[in-house]
Amino acid sequence: MRVSKEQAAKNRERVVDVAGQLFRERGFDGVGIDAVMAQAGLTHGGFYKSFASKDELIAEACQAAGVRSVEDWIGHAANSSDPFVDLVTRYLSPAHCRNRKDGCVFAALATDVGRRDRPVRAAFAERLKAFSTHVARLMPGRSAARRREGALAAVATMIGAIAMARAADDEEFAAEVLAAARATLLGKDGASAPGLQG
Amino acid sequence: MRVSKEQAAKNRERVVDVAGQLFRERGFDGVGIDAVMAQAGLTHGGFYKSFASKDELIAEACQAAGVRSVEDWIGHAANSSDPFVDLVTRYLSPAHCRNRKDGCVFAALATDVGRRDRPVRAAFAERLKAFSTHVARLMPGRSAARRREGALAAVATMIGAIAMARAADDEEFAAEVLAAARATLLGKDGASAPGLQG
DNA sequence: ATTATCTATAGATCTATAGATAATGC
DNA sequence: ATTATCTATAGATCTATAGATAATGC
Numbered sequence: 001m002r003v004s005k006e007q008a009a010k011n012r013e014r015v016v017d018v019a020g021q022l023f024r025e026r027g028f029d030g031v032g033i034d035a036v037m038a039q040a041g042l043t044h045g046g047f048y049k050s051f052a053s054k055d056e057l058i059a060e061a062c063q064a065a066g067v068r069s070v071e072d073w074i075g076h077a078a079n080s081s082d083p084f085v086d087l088v089t090r091y092l093s094p095a096h097c098r099n100r101k102d103g104c105v106f107a108a109l110a111t112d113v114g115r116r117d118r119p120v121r122a123a124f125a126e127r128l129k130a131f132s133t134h135v136a137r138l139m140p141g142r143s144a145a146r147r148r149e150g151a152l153a154a155v156a157t158m159i160g161a162i163a164m165a166r167a168a169d170d171e172e173f174a175a176e177v178l179a180a181a182r183a184t185l186l187g188k189d190g191a192s193a194p195g196l197q198g
Numbered sequence: 199m200r201v202s203k204e205q206a207a208k209n210r211e212r213v214v215d216v217a218g219q220l221f222r223e224r225g226f227d228g229v230g231i232d233a234v235m236a237q238a239g240l241t242h243g244g245f246y247k248s249f250a251s252k253d254e255l256i257a258e259a260c261q262a263a264g265v266r267s268v269e270d271w272i273g274h275a276a277n278s279s280d281p282f283v284d285l286v287t288r289y290l291s292p293a294h295c296r297n298r299k300d301g302c303v304f305a306a307l308a309t310d311v312g313r314r315d316r317p318v319r320a321a322f323a324e325r326l327k328a329f330s331t332h333v334a335r336l337m338p339g340r341s342a343a344r345r346r347e348g349a350l351a352a353v354a355t356m357i358g359a360i361a362m363a364r365a366a367d368d369e370e371f372a373a374e375v376l377a378a379a380r381a382t383l384l385g386k387d388g389a390s391a392p393g394l395q396g
Numbered sequence: 397a398t399t400a401t402c403t404a405t406a407g408a409t410c411t412a413t414a415g416a417t418a419a420t421g422c
Numbered sequence: 423a424t425t426a427t428c429t430a431t432a433g434a435t436c437t438a439t440a441g442a443t444a445a446t447g448c
Contacts (some may be wrong), residue, residue: 001445047437114298161354163308163312169316169325199426240427245416
């Protein structure tokens with residue numbers, strides 16, 4: 001029954017990872033401790049020797065999934081010839097839309113996190129800031145301030161578009177939203193972006 | 199105990215309205231039937247004479263709150279001298295960010311709805327399409343196709359920005375996100391929007 | 397001896413139903 | 423007589439804890 005300290009640490013990590021996946025699929029309130037522990041291959045009674053509460057797990061899962069999300073999206077883009085195009089195209093793809101479990105935690109849980117307590121929101125916000133900072137570096141634009149501004153808006157557009165596409169029961173509408181967000185962020189359709197005044 | 203048919207219909211409507219507010223504040227899974235009925239001034243036992251299930255209430259609440267949200271945002275903008283600027287400025291305001299209960303249902307529940315069953319997603323998507331169509335009409339742009347595309351992207355940006363701002367525990371970051379989304383959608387900072395390639 | 401995990405369960409909460417109650421509507 | 427609402431409760435589920443078990447680590 002008892003395992004080594006090393007194994008116990010790995011088990012704890014697996015619980016956090018598995019929780020991050022299940023939360024993205026079903027939401028924080030849609031997943032019980034027993035489901036998380038079962039998915040990690042443990043029984044639910046042992047949970048409270050590793051975590052003070054479910055909220056602590058939620059905060060850690062947001063932190064860990066956030067780190068992973070930033071690494072994945074930014075890492076892949078950085079190895080591409082056109083990082084910003086790579087990021088936007090992959091992020092706003094039907095494949096990402098379908099894959100909630102391993103997809104971006106920000107797009108999966110944005111409105112849910114807004115209702116959680118401070119530690120959860122702090123963990124989420126910290127990773128969201130890191131993501132935005134990395135996106136600003138990939139971003140075309142004259143000044144750092146403009147890249148920062150553009151990055152924050154681009155992140156909002158990407159998160160909002162994926163959330164909309166997943167919410168809609170209509171595949172065609174979902175695809176249209178993703179295409180519109182891609183075109184607008186990448187300026188595919190002409191000299192000036194839609195939404196510009198004057 | 200028993201009330202008139204007319205009063206019963208009003209009670210049912212109030213339950214749907216109250217549910218829409220509570221769901222926006224606490225999420226679908228964060229609100230029980232008893233809380234909804236209590237807020238509507240009724241006891242929870244009577245709920246199932248009006249609704250087949252909680253999911254039916256959720257679908258109706260999304261529908262009703264969606265109709266209301268579209269009326270509010272589009273109606274106010276239409277009476278303004280510059281409808282698109284009015285919409286974007288009011289939507290992406292700290293006041294809207296604070297007011298979840300009566301705020302836009304799309305920004306409050308986007309990621310939650312993606313995990314619900316088909317009827318809920320259908321009701322939500324229908325209203326989201328109506329909102330997008332109305333935004334396209336307010337939208338500057340040369341062709342109808344470009345206005346449509348711009349509207350979908352603008353809606354995604356607005357929903358994403360409010361979700362991000364509410365998720366963050368950091369007021370300054372929240373304000374920065376809203377300002378960046380406003381500036382990008384309204385093209386406040388120069389000839390071309392950030393994010394444009396070339 | 398310590399402790400990571402397991403079994404079992406307490407206590408709270410949530411959806412849904414059954415049957416009672418009292419006012420409406422024929 | 424019908425029915426909108428209420429009281430009461432069944433049954434499921436969820437967070438958290440207590441105590442047992444068995445392998446680690448001194």
